[in-house]
Amino acid sequence: MATIFPRDRFASLLGGAADAGSFSARRTARPDDLRLEVTDIGPITLPVSVRQAKELCLIGRPARFGKGEQTLLDAKVRDTWQVPKSRVKIDKRRWNVTLRHVLERLRADLGLPEGCELTAEFHAMLVYAPGQFFAPHQDSEKADGMIGTLVVTLPSAATGGVLVVEHAGQTATYRSSKESLSFVAFYADCRHHVRPVTSGYRVVLTYNLLLKGDSVAAAAGRTDPRLTAELAECLNQHFGDSDEPARLVYLLDHEYTQRGLGWARLKGDDASRAALVRAAALAADCEVALALAEVHEQWIAEDAEPNGRYWDDDDGDETEEDGDYELQELIESTTSLDCWLDEGDEATPTSLIVYDDEVCATTPTADLSPHASSYEGYLGNYGNTLERWYRRAAIVVWPRRWAFAIRAQASPMWALDRLADLVRAGDVAEARDAAAMLAPFWSVVAKANAEQMLGKALTVAHDLDEPGTAAMLLTPFQIEMLGRSHAAALARVAVRYGDSWTRELVDVWFGRDRPAYLASQQQRAVWLESLPAVCDALCETPEDGVSVGRLLSAAAWTPLRESVDRTLRYPAPSHRHAALSELGPAVAGLLLSTANLAAADLRDEMVAFLSVDNDDLLVCAMSALRAAHTASRATRAAAGLDVVSRHCAARLATRLARPIRSADDWSIELPAGCHCELCQTLDAFLTDKARRSFEWPLAEQRRRHVHARIDQHELPVRHQTRRSGRPYTLVLTKTEALFAREREARQRDQTDLAWLDRTSDAR
Numbered sequence: 001m002a003t004i005f006p007r008d009r010f011a012s013l014l015g016g017a018a019d020a021g022s023f024s025a026r027r028t029a030r031p032d033d034l035r036l037e038v039t040d041i042g043p044i045t046l047p048v049s050v051r052q053a054k055e056l057c058l059i060g061r062p063a064r065f066g067k068g069e070q071t072l073l074d075a076k077v078r079d080t081w082q083v084p085k086s087r088v089k090i091d092k093r094r095w096n097v098t099l100r101h102v103l104e105r106l107r108a109d110l111g112l113p114e115g116c117e118l119t120a121e122f123h124a125m126l127v128y129a130p131g132q133f134f135a136p137h138q139d140s141e142k143a144d145g146m147i148g149t150l151v152v153t154l155p156s157a158a159t160g161g162v163l164v165v166e167h168a169g170q171t172a173t174y175r176s177s178k179e180s181l182s183f184v185a186f187y188a189d190c191r192h193h194v195r196p197v198t199s200g201y202r203v204v205l206t207y208n209l210l211l212k213g214d215s216v217a218a219a220a221g222r223t224d225p226r227l228t229a230e231l232a233e234c235l236n237q238h239f240g241d242s243d244e245p246a247r248l249v250y251l252l253d254h255e256y257t258q259r260g261l262g263w264a265r266l267k268g269d270d271a272s273r274a275a276l277v278r279a280a281a282l283a284a285d286c287e288v289a290l291a292l293a294e295v296h297e298q299w300i301a302e303d304a305e306p307n308g309r310y311w312d313d314d315d316g317d318e319t320e321e322d323g324d325y326e327l328q329e330l331i332e333s334t335t336s337l338d339c340w341l342d343e344g345d346e347a348t349p350t351s352l353i354v355y356d357d358e359v360c361a362t363t364p365t366a367d368l369s370p371h372a373s374s375y376e377g378y379l380g381n382y383g384n385t386l387e388r389w390y391r392r393a394a395i396v397v398w399p400r401r402w403a404f405a406i407r408a409q410a411s412p413m414w415a416l417d418r419l420a421d422l423v424r425a426g427d428v429a430e431a432r433d434a435a436a437m438l439a440p441f442w443s444v445v446a447k448a449n450a451e452q453m454l455g456k457a458l459t460v461a462h463d464l465d466e467p468g469t470a471a472m473l474l475t476p477f478q479i480e481m482l483g484r485s486h487a488a489a490l491a492r493v494a495v496r497y498g499d500s501w502t503r504e505l506v507d508v509w510f511g512r513d514r515p516a517y518l519a520s521q522q523q524r525a526v527w528l529e530s531l532p533a534v535c536d537a538l539c540e541t542p543e544d545g546v547s548v549g550r551l552l553s554a555a556a557w558t559p560l561r562e563s564v565d566r567t568l569r570y571p572a573p574s575h576r577h578a579a580l581s582e583l584g585p586a587v588a589g590l591l592l593s594t595a596n597l598a599a600a601d602l603r604d605e606m607v608a609f610l611s612v613d614n615d616d617l618l619v620c621a622m623s624a625l626r627a628a629h630t631a632s633r634a635t636r637a638a639a640g641l642d643v644v645s646r647h648c649a650a651r652l653a654t655r656l657a658r659p660i661r662s663a664d665d666w667s668i669e670l671p672a673g674c675h676c677e678l679c680q681t682l683d684a685f686l687t688d689k690a691r692r693s694f695e696w697p698l699a700e701q702r703r704r705h706v707h708a709r710i711d712q713h714e715l716p717v718r719h720q721t722r723r724s725g726r727p728y729t730l731v732l733t734k735t736e737a738l739f740a741r742e743r744e745a746r747q748r749d750q751t752d753l754a755w756l757d758r759t760s761d762a763r
């Protein structure tokens with residue numbers, strides 16, 4: 001026998017409990033209850049005559065429909081006449097009594113508890129001539145408190161024009177009456193359509209349905225104590241006595257927009273179920289929140305027989321959105337929650353993924369209509385897959401003893417605020433205990449908004465006065481998030497917990513254990529450029545910010561030097577130089593930081609690294625000097641940049657002192673790399689001053705090796721293959737670029753040297 005999990009029993013008890021309200025309902029009234037006049041036409045007689053209906057069409061305008069924020073006109077979606085509102089006059093005295101009466105019954109039909117009230121706000125008068133219709137759609141919530149739509153159909157001899165309303169896989173159809181006024185109400189999350197009118201004219205008044213009063217509070221008065229106790233028992237079993245924080249997420253049946261979500265405004269059965277869940281939670285010492293859920297399901301699906309009809313019959317039990325596939329097996333479902341409202345409707349920004357073993361629902365998600373879907377067709381291992389996204393509302397329940405952990409998972413920022421509040425109130429011990437509860441999940445949840453949380457986290461970590469918990473709180477962050485605004489808090493926390501604690505933290509922030517791709521080179525470089533400002537701020541803190549700054553810069557140097565070393569090994573000179581030049585500002589940032597911090601050891605190490613005789617490194621050094629140029633002369637000197645500048649100048653001068661290549665010197669240097677017999681032949685040709693071209697019979701593989709060597713190092717040599725004879729002949733020709741490049745290099749050196757002369761006073 002399959003086990004029934006407590007959470008499933010919970011959902012099924014709730015399913016049986018509700019008053020079985022419907023998502024739509026109909027009531028009727030006598031035609032004399034409506035006295036309606038339209039300007040220029042006069043009183044409308046009921047049943048509506050064809051003559052008056054035609055007159056209404058003549059003064060009508062094509063009706064628009066809402067799509068997102070827009071209202072559109074498209075006769076393929078909505079084809080009906082709308083009579084201008086200003087022309088419609090209804091005798092209110094009589095009509096309001098009828099409406100109140102009808103709405104009171106519809107309230108009950110729709111499963112809304114006594115004690116709350118439905119009111120209707122006139123929206124539009126519509127006339128459907130033969131052939132006119134309105135394709136499937138969902139009404140937008142046009143006002144706060146709007147929970148549905150009321151359609152009042154005037155009696156007429158029309159046929160067709162059936163109103164079809166769908167919700168959670170169920171369909172209701174409403175034909176208009178020849179004699180009575182018909183009132184159809186449905187919730188705003190129902191898809192509905194009007195089928196084409198086949199003969200005569202269909203005339204309706206549409207209303208926005210508003211809910212007055214608190215639907216959940218009204219239902220609360222009528223909850224069955226026995227059922228509440230059973231539900232509470234399910235909660236106790238679900239949570240058991242384990243120490244792991246857990247939730248129960250009960251998915252409701254109706255859809256809500258962010259604007260429309262609120263405890264007081266739950267629709268239909270959701271209201272009475274929510275009242276029960278709240279009562280059971282209270283009995284089981286749990287807390288609750290209302291949330292919006294996005295459910296993503298992935299199914300294995302199979303192509304189905306196409307049925308080819310546009311207007312589906314209502315009695316078919318398959319209500320697939322387009323009927324061309326059938327669901328076979330659920331591969332995966334993920335539920336994420338946002339927009340968390342506690343019992344007082346107070347909102348907490350949330351972004352939380354919940355696990356399947358904490359989710360339950362009375363109506364399975366697959367019975368609802370997805371707001372998006374994509375059919376992948378055949379996909380490797382799985383065959384055809386279908387992905388669907390649904391929006392549902394959810395009630396989240398958790399034991400009060402885990403309140404802090406559960407809320408912290410939903411909103412880490414809230415957790416930090418709460419810890420700060422506790423500290424401020426003098427409850428440091430309680431704050432410490434609460435913070436310790438975050439340990440199992442903090443590194444995962446804090447990553448989401450880490451950037452905005454670092455400042456608060458530093459302060460809280462300091463105030464807890466507990467090194468282990470403080471380190472746990474700070475571990476999820478990355479060095480690139482640290483800005484000058486964090487300096488004071490960082491210095492304070494470092495002084496409080498000491499050197500080796502800080503060193504450990506800084507290492508983690510630099511991603512010692514983090515895959516390299518997580519912090520891109522680019523982000524790191526930008527951060528290094530900002531490091532002097534961070535160090536400035538650190539130096540200004542009353543605490544010992546300088547030693548933190550030294551720790552940071554020392555930790556930054558190792559990976560930066562490795563980047564430079566890696567870049568030096570790029571074979572193509574153009575890439576190598578571009579990348580080395582890009583690293584210059586980061587190198588400058590770090591060097592300037594050493595000046596602020598008087599970190600002479602690190603400075604000397606960096607200066608020595610930059611001052612070796614290497615033409616490639618010169619590119620990086622020049623770029624660093626240019627980037628640091630805006631710093632004051634004293635700072636540049638303290639950063640050792642004057643030494644770097646002198647080294648570059650000397651190296652440039654040496655290079656410029658070399659004789660200019662004579663016009664008949666065609667020798668080219670082949671960079672080291674390969675010593676194979678082909679490369680030796682190639683080298684002999686390249687270094688030969690006199691030879692410009694070389695005809696070299698070579699088989700394909702061997703030709704390819706030679707090509708690769710030439711291209712890899714961007715040598716000024718053209719390679720062509722003459723496709724005659726066997727093997728083909730590789731024709732190598734040294735190009736004029738050899739001379740052009742040398743001229744350009746010399747010019748660049750001159751410019752650089754002149755710039756150094758202008759900008760340095762030390763020479």
Ligand SMILES: O=C(O)CCC(=O)C(=O)O
Binds near residue numbers: 139204
């Ligand atoms: O004409 C009807 O019955 C429904 C009209 C409608 O769906 C709307 O105005 O949004």
Ligand SMILES: [Fe+2]
Binds near residue numbers: 137138139
């Ligand atoms: Fe509608």
